[in-house]
Amino acid sequence: MADQGRPPSTSGGAPKRGYIVFDGGFSTIDCVVHYASNSGANLKFENVEDVPLRFLLHVDDASPSSQCVVIWRMGSLLGVDFEKDDSRRA
Numbered sequence: 001m002a003d004q005g006r007p008p009s010t011s012g013g014a015p016k017r018g019y020i021v022f023d024g025g026f027s028t029i030d031c032v033v034h035y036a037s038n039s040g041a042n043l044k045f046e047n048v049e050d051v052p053l054r055f056l057l058h059v060d061d062a063s064p065s066s067q068c069v070v071i072w073r074m075g076s077l078l079g080v081d082f083e084k085d086d087s088r089r090a
Contacts, residue, residue, distance in 0.1 A: 018043070020068075022055040033059055040071070040081040048073055054083075 016033045020043075029050060035042040036059075045051055057066045057080070068080040 015044075016059050016061055018057060018059040020051065020055040020057055021065075022052045031057075033057075034077070038082075040079065041066075041068070043078045043080060044076050045078065046076065048076055048078055051078060 016036075017030070018033050019028050019030045021028050029045060029047075032044040033041055034044055041057070043057070051070065054067070054069050057068050067083040069083055070078050071081050072079040
């Protein structure tokens with residue numbers, strides 16, 4: 001079964017444009033997805049200081065959105081893990 005709610009892998013491919021949504025849907029920040037897997041992604045921002053610990057990631061290639069939590073910050077890059085959606089359990 002396909003892993004829904006995760007951006008496709010961008011390893012070895014071109015970076016993809018995206019944006020994050022937070023603050024109850026009232027705030028967004030553009031980003032570039034440099035790498036994504038089934039478990040997380042590396043994102044680049046112009047200003048990482050404004051990025052919250054948790055947010056919703058949208059990738060401009062029509063992939064499903066992913067709820068993310070920041071696991072590391074380095075310069076303009078962030079590493080995020082995709083949070084599991086327990087509501088899909090049967």
